[in-house]
Amino acid sequence: xNTAAFIVIAILTLAGALAAASLxxxxxxxxxxxxAFIGIAAFFFLLGAEFVGLVQIFVYVxxxxxxxxxxxxxTHREDESTAGFNWTGVIIALAVFGGLTWTILQTPALSITxxxxxxxxxxxxxxxxxxxxxWPLQCVGLLLTAALIGGLILVKEDR
Amino acid sequence: MxxxxxxxxxxxxxxxxxxxxxALSRQHAIFVLIGIEMMLAAANLxxxxxxxFGSQPQSPTGVMVAIFSIAIAAAEAAVGLxxxxxxxxxYRTTNVTKLDQLKG
Numbered sequence: 001x002n003t004a005a006f007i008v009i010a011i012l013t014l015a016g017a018l019a020a021a022s023l024x025x026x027x028x029x030x031x032x033x034x035x036a037f038i039g040i041a042a043f044f045f046l047l048g049a050e051f052v053g054l055v056q057i058f059v060y061v062x063x064x065x066x067x068x069x070x071x072x073x074x075t076h077r078e079d080e081s082t083a084g085f086n087w088t089g090v091i092i093a094l095a096v097f098g099g100l101t102w103t104i105l106q107t108p109a110l111s112i113t114x115x116x117x118x119x120x121x122x123x124x125x126x127x128x129x130x131x132x133x134x135w136p137l138q139c140v141g142l143l144l145t146a147a148l149i150g151g152l153i154l155v156k157e158d159r
Numbered sequence: 160m161x162x163x164x165x166x167x168x169x170x171x172x173x174x175x176x177x178x179x180x181x182a183l184s185r186q187h188a189i190f191v192l193i194g195i196e197m198m199l200a201a202a203n204l205x206x207x208x209x210x211x212f213g214s215q216p217q218s219p220t221g222v223m224v225a226i227f228s229i230a231i232a233a234a235e236a237a238v239g240l241x242x243x244x245x246x247x248x249x250y251r252t253t254n255v256t257k258l259d260q261l262k263g
Contacts (some may be wrong), residue, residue, distance in 0.1 A: 006162045010170050017174055020193055021181035033193055040174075040200050047167075047211040052225050056203070059229050064196055064236045071189060071240040075247040089184025097176035101169055110164045117217050125226075128219050136223075140230045147234035151241035155248075 005046060013039030026072050034065045051122050167208035174201035188243045188253045199232040
């Protein structure tokens with residue numbers, strides 16, 4: 001695993017995430033969120049899970065981020081500012097980060113280097129999806145259908 | 160110095176905290192949803208990092224959980240954004256501090 005690649009991807013992802021959390025204009029935040037998602041997909045590629053990286057780009061960048069941009073388009077008002085900021089949230093986020101990092105650094109079993117693994121092929125993922133994980137697959141299909149119908153009902157015009 | 164599992168987990172924890180920051184400290188409803196999506200993506204990174212550094216022989220469990228988690232996050236984002244649109248249509252505001260009809 002390449003250290004330079006890890007550092008570059010980490011800087012891209014964390015800078016994009018910070019920008020998405022703190023920028024004033026919504027559309028800029030949504031575009032920085034896209035950069036953060038692409039950084040996370042690059043992490044997946046670095047870790048050897050290429051299929052999940054591509055699914056991340058398809059679903060998060062191609063569906064979730066586009067949905068966010070459409071909602072910004074539909075709920076935009078000129079006179080309402082999005083600049084409200086609550087500083088207790090910053091303190092809580094810093095406390096959570098401190099707690100998690102302290103816990104991670106306290107565990108010596110986590111400071112291991114990547115073992116060599118065989119590549120996980122899409123053929124293997126397809127086999128596993130159809131044999132061991134067929135019930136979660138059907139449930140996720142049902143969930144997506146229900147979410148789609150629910151979303152449509154929520155935004156339907158009352159006539 | 161190759162990156163260890165600890166560095167991946169710290170990056171994922173930082174992403175989670177930044178998502179928590181966006182969800183807790185912004186007043187616009189869409190920023191809250193952006194924060195929630197970022198938290199879910201950080202959890203997926205955690206799953207894949209543990210899968211990669213896991214025991215031999217490799218089972219694809221971590222990858223499967225991450226794939227299903229991405230699908231569920233997309234469904235939840237769709238419903239959440241539909242809710243934001245519906246609320247905007249009724250109250251003409253997306254400021255979460257102004258939605259206090261249920262306040263005692």
